[in-house]
Amino acid sequence: MGAADRNGQPGAAGRAPAADHPGKVRNVVLVGHSGAGKTTLVEALALTTGAVNRAGRVEDGGSVSDHDEIEQRQGRSVQLSLVPVEWDGIKVNVLDTPGYADFVGELRAGLRAADAALFVVSAAQDGEGVGGATRMVWEECAAVGMPRAVVVTHLESARAGFEETAAQVARELGGDDPDAVLPLYLPVHGPAGPDGHAPVTGLAGLLTRRVYDYSSGERAEREPPEELLPLLARSRDRLIEGIIAESEDETLMDRYLGGEDVDVGTLVADLERAVARGTFHPVLAAAPAAAGARQGLGTVELLELVTGGFPTPLERTVPPVTARDGGRTTVTCDPDGPLAAEVVKTSSDPYVGRLSLVRVFSGTLRPDDTVHVAGHGMEDRGHEDHDVDERVGALTSPFGSHQRPVPSAAAGDLVCVAKLARAETGDTLSGADRPLLMEPWQMPDPLLPVAIEAHSKADEDKLSQGLSRLVAEDPTMRLEQNRATGQVVLWCMGEAHADVALERLRGRYGVRVDAVPYRVPLRETFGRPAAARGRHVKQSGGHGQFAICEIEVEPLPAGSGIEFVDRVVGGAVPRQFVPSVEKGVRAQAARGVAMGFPVVDIRVTLSDGKAHSVDSSDAAFQTAGALALREAAAGCRIDLLEPVSEVGVLVPDAYVGPVMSDLSARRGRVLGTEPAGPGRTLVRADVPEIEIGRYAVDLRSLAHGTGRFSRHYARHEPMPAALAAKLREQGATSAAAR
Structure with missing residues (x-):
């Protein structure tokens, strides 16, 4: 030196610089704000x-x-x-x-x-x-x-x-x-x-x-x-x-x-x-x-x-490697050893197509080789699990936006590989005759939800493919099809990450999307017992529709779901139509009875009813069951339930006080703190999810970029009456505007 x-x-x-031996390579990463x-x-x-x-x-x-x-x-x-x-x-x-x-x-x-x-x-x-x-x-x-x-x-x-x-x-x-x-x-x-x-x-x-x-x-x-x-x-x-x-x-x-x-x-x-x-x-x-x-x-x-x-x-030690049968195997940095490489970055080039930046840990990678591509799945982030063979395209050395051909890449080197259609960031490339899987590196969880909708019908047709390509490039992004709210949600690391993702969708894949407010999956439940009659009687010539059912509804402890009990005596509701009433009740519960959120934690008891020998039918009793649940809700207090997450916030000791105060201001219940290494503390709390939608951004500001947090769904709890009333008012206003 x-x-x-x-x-x-x-x-x-x-x-392009070339190296035919690991001793002639240095791999250096630049780190800094x-x-x-x-x-x-x-x-x-x-x-x-x-x-x-x-x-x-x-x-x-x-x-x-x-x-x-x-x-x-x-x-x-x-x-x-x-x-x-x-x-x-x-x-x-x-x-x-x-x-x-x-x-x-x-x-x-x-x-x-x-x-x-x-x-x-x-x-x-x-x-x-x-x-x-x-x-x-x-x-x-x-x-x-x-x-x-x-x-x-x-x-x-x-x-x-x-x-x-x-x-x-x-x-x-x-x-x-x-x-x-x-x-x-x-x-x-x-x-x-x-x-x-x-x-x-x-x-x-x-x-x-x-x-x-x-x-x-x-x-x-x-x-x-x-x-x-x-x-x-x-x-x-x-x-x-x-x-x-x-x-x-x-x-x-x-x-x-x-x-x-x-x-x-x-x-x-x-x-x-x-x-x-x-x-x-x-x-x-x-x-x-x-x-x-x-x-x-x-x-x-x-x-x-x-x-x-x-x-x-x-x-340097090669990351742990396992064979296809799950057994641990030893791999060293040897150009003549078995191929073990890893995709560290995936991108798309407008002329070449998908490009994979690969670190070769063992063996030598050459153009036209057939390699085995194996991934860890990460299905929770929208990455499919795969175990396939692919043919390697051209090998190139990047320089800015240009790619310069190279004949091979030996152990220890980095190279760009073209035409790996199935390989994603984090996947392992190995010999087709000796498939291997490298232990994945730690990736942070994306915790900022961004709900999106296609801008037009043409964009809607291309949205699914564009999103799948986007998450294939970026393992810190998670794609969610939220069944409870019906929204497509991209979970990102922060606002800048989200902006870049949406811009890439538009510029790279030709898909325009609009960001819409993220909806927290709320639920509804009955605040007290109620009873009601569902009457569905229509006659318009020919066969009519006749079904009457009487139900009693009572709230159950959290997590109970929906129970249906048949207490009809004397055949007031024929046996074959009791399941129809239950089906109608459950369908209405899924649609909600107050603000359109699913109803949970209730017991519905069918106590009485009436039927007609000709005009009663499965469809009529389904409708009557749904009507009965709506009628019961109309005369009863309906509580909104909000999801609550278990949150763990890891911060330097100097920020513990501000973090605890902030969590309390978000209606959180601080459960305790514990040491988490020299000078760092883990703060544990239960916090309503509606209060932490932007916590990934807010914590960064609060702890000056030194804090991290995790969140896991814990349960649904009743929402405070004042906040629930405000949401109902907002919902009524939105409905009137439509």
């Missing part, structure tokens, strides 16, 4: 490696900055993108993830596909710095031992503060060991301009005590200025102690404290091993490429860390 004073060689522009500078950093890396020219293009016209229409319109990344570059003979697959919380599914896919994470933090004082969401992802990476480094961006900003940002990074991400998160370089500032701002012109390597000057647009090496030496010495001592603390050589610390000048090569080797193990996390500095510059400030140092310090796929 830069500290060892070696300059890597860029790849050639216009060709929206606006931290991830995409700009990727563009600078592409320029430094020669993947693009100074105009940001390659020979075939592609650009790393090519975005889809939605990203161009919104001015932010909304999907995972892969940019492969080459440095010093190493292929670096850079996975750029969206920074907005709604697209956490894209981030999860990037983490699955990568072997190391690069956290991007803005040094601008008006930026977010290390936000709560960034800390959460850092902790998740730590839990699985993923190597991590930090790059501080926006150094060109007049309000940038590298030292302050590096200190915050060590404090917020270092936890109990801030000395494991330390800078490798310090910014070097040039002369101050008329506005008093001194631009960053280079970086001072703490280990080499050399300055890497970018002021000319090309990286040059020189001696550090005198005024920087004291700060350089202090920072260098701390860095060396941090590296030695992670060294496998237990004598090194004693030798260093005894005054021995440890060789830089030894320090760099120990640093690289500690980074690859995930026990030391270097902090680097970077800025976008200046106009006309070939190398962006800090990009060479960053590439040297990635190629020298980040692990190869050989050093």
Whole structure:
């Protein structure tokens, strides 16, 4: 790496980087909040490696900055993108993830596909710095031992503060060991301009005590200025102690404290091993490429860390794999081993069709191979379970909106696969002769409901196919056909996620839909016992219709459903028509008796009735049974029942009070709290579903992006009389308007 004073060689522009062995691959995911500078950093890396020219293009016209229409319109990344570059003979697959919380599914896919994470933090004082969401992802990476480094961006900003940002990074991400998160370089500032701002012109390597000057647009090496030496010495001592603390050589610390000048090569080797193990996390500095510059400030140092310090796929454990019979099998990162690959992203290209971004964990994938496609189903999210063989289409390496052909993809690499019609995000690709299934990665539950309707009859005909394609691309989205309300509901991660989904339906699949108010599935029940007669008597020539039944209705405990009891004596209602009365009662109960919601938790007793030897029929008694239930409801108090969910809210301790207050304001009953790891608490509560329709959005604001929640249906409970009366009034107004 830069500290060892070696300059890597860029790849050639216009060709796809290639790697025939896992040791020549590095898979790195960029993590950071929206606006931290991830995409700009990727563009600078592409320029430094020669993947693009100074105009940001390659020979075939592609650009790393090519975005889809939605990203161009919104001015932010909304999907995972892969940019492969080459440095010093190493292929670096850079996975750029969206920074907005709604697209956490894209981030999860990037983490699955990568072997190391690069956290991007803005040094601008008006930026977010290390936000709560960034800390959460850092902790998740730590839990699985993923190597991590930090790059501080926006150094060109007049309000940038590298030292302050590096200190915050060590404090917020270092936890109990801030000395494991330390800078490798310090910014070097040039002369101050008329506005008093001194631009960053280079970086001072703490280990080499050399300055890497970018002021000319090309990286040059020189001696550090005198005024920087004291700060350089202090920072260098701390860095060396941090590296030695992670060294496998237990004598090194004693030798260093005894005054021995440890060789830089030894320090760099120990640093690289500690980074690859995930026990030391270097902090680097970077800025976008200046106009006309070939190398962006800090990009060479960053590439040297990635190629020298980040692990190869050989050093990472392949996710657990099972065989078709369910038995666990061992798979390693071996190009000659059995094929085990995973679809980490699915998208649609207007010219190529469906494209699957695939991480190859074992074996080698080639065009025209027949592979076995297996999925986990996730039927609750609209994903069908499948177990089929498919033929692989062309293999390509993406670059912006362009796809460049590649001959094969060996274990450890990432590649785009065309024409996998059945494969969805999260599916496993394996050899047709040896089907395998990889353990799925964790996906968050979508908790924001968006009810939709087709805009026109033409859209209605295309809606089902468009929705199935949409959810195939995005496993964080769940499609629900709500039988209780008759609505089509897309469950999304947030408002931005929903907006992108509806826009993709329109732009990609030609389906226009309208968002309509989401209806919570309420129910009705009788508030007290009631009795009524259902009389259906008509005579209009020929056979008439005659049926009379008398019923008694009484409420039952919650969860009882509907009971029907026959207590007719003397044959007042002939035996063959008793089931007809029950059928009519149940049909009316399903339609509702007050506001159109299903009636539950009642016992209906048929006590008496009358029949006619000629005019009575099954249909007549069904109608009489329905009329009797409506008549009983007309003279009785009908209660509305609302669904109540068991809610678990996981937040940092600092937000427990505000969260509990907010839940209480939503008519929730807080059941208790319990510790959920260092500095975090789980709040459990029962909350009416009508109050948490937008809780996914509101919690993000309340806990500054650091909270998560789960919800599970618990039961239906009576709605407060005042709220029920308000709903009845709204329903009457809507009916009058129609």
